[in-house]
Structure formats: structure tokens, C-alpha cells
Amino acid sequence: MKNLWCDDEAKKFKTDLDLRVYTSNLLGLSDELVLHGGGNTSVKSEVDGEEILFVKGSGWDLVSIKAEGFAPVKMATLLEMVKLEKLSDSDMVAGQKKAMIDKSAPNPSVEAILHAIIPFKVVDHTHADAIVTISNSKNGTEIIKSLFSNFLIVPYVMPGFILAKTINDMIQDLDWSKCEGIILHNH
Numbered sequence: 001m002k003n004l005w006c007d008d009e010a011k012k013f014k015t016d017l018d019l020r021v022y023t024s025n026l027l028g029l030s031d032e033l034v035l036h037g038g039g040n041t042s043v044k045s046e047v048d049g050e051e052i053l054f055v056k057g058s059g060w061d062l063v064s065i066k067a068e069g070f071a072p073v074k075m076a077t078l079l080e081m082v083k084l085e086k087l088s089d090s091d092m093v094a095g096q097k098k099a100m101i102d103k104s105a106p107n108p109s110v111e112a113i114l115h116a117i118i119p120f121k122v123v124d125h126t127h128a129d130a131i132v133t134i135s136n137s138k139n140g141t142e143i144i145k146s147l148f149s150n151f152l153i154v155p156y157v158m159p160g161f162i163l164a165k166t167i168n169d170m171i172q173d174l175d176w177s178k179c180e181g182i183i184l185h186n187h
């Protein structure tokens, strides 16, 4: 796999969102990372003094996404949502729609809450062929654990609220300085 990042190219982008569009397009170019329509990306930024998560909107492809393909959702709302015991898909969609600072933007990815709770400015969510192949193989769980000891390894759960909730529980006492990433089994 080749890192497609180019310093000269990246320098042209002045805002968090524009740089995020650039790096999302780069991820989308590698079909060993994401296939058509797969994966999602985000960046945490500030708009008028408020923390906003710009997260891939549904219906957009990473390889061709543009700034208007990102849904701008208030971080505060997403961080409140993860504290709920239960949240139906329809209530999640409605609540996130209400928390968007631009109502004409697309609906955010179902993984918006997960992106919000990860305490880093930029979050990439890919479906790397190499990882999926190992994790889907016999003894995949053990092999993943031995190869990626510096990663948080999450048993398979449905994407969306339940996944965000599961990871939120797992990261309460996590030392992020020792964590290189998160691997979701069979995903």
C-alpha cells in the first residue's frame, strides 16, 4: 500500500474541512482500504466558537466527496447521545439532523457518534482488506490480538449506536498514547 499524501498538494488546503476532503479522496483511491461507498471520515473543527464534527454524509463516496458531502454536526449533541441507554436508528437520525448547523447538508454517517467520542481531530474509518481477511479467518481473534497488540480490539457488533456505545464503554480507562487505532472484528 502506498501513502498518496503529497506535501505540496496538501499545502493548498487552508481549512480543516478542505484538507479533510483531500485526505478522504486519497483514502478512497485505494480499493484495498475502501470499496465504492465504504468507509467514512471526519474532522473536528470550530464554527462560530462551537465545536463541530464534519463527518461524511450518506450517499457520498470517499474518492469523490466534496466539502458539501460532509455533514456538520454539533459535537455537544453527539457526546450527549452516547450517554443514552438506548437510541433507535430513527431517533438517532432525527436528533443528528436537528444538531446540524447546515440543514441542507446530507445526513451524517451512522458512525457519527463513534467519530465524536474518539478524542482526535481526524478520524479515518476504513475496511482494510488485509485486516478483514485476517479477522475473518479461523483463529482470527487470536491472530489479530498477537499482530496488533497496540490496538483496541473490539468484538463484532452492529454499526451505528450500539457500536459507538460499546467502544465508549471500552475507552473509559484507555491510555490513548499507547493506542495506534481501533480494530473492529469482521468489519
Ligand SMILES: [Zn+2]
Pocket (backbone or CB within 6 Å): 039, 125, 126, 127, 159, 187
Ligand atoms: Zn465500516
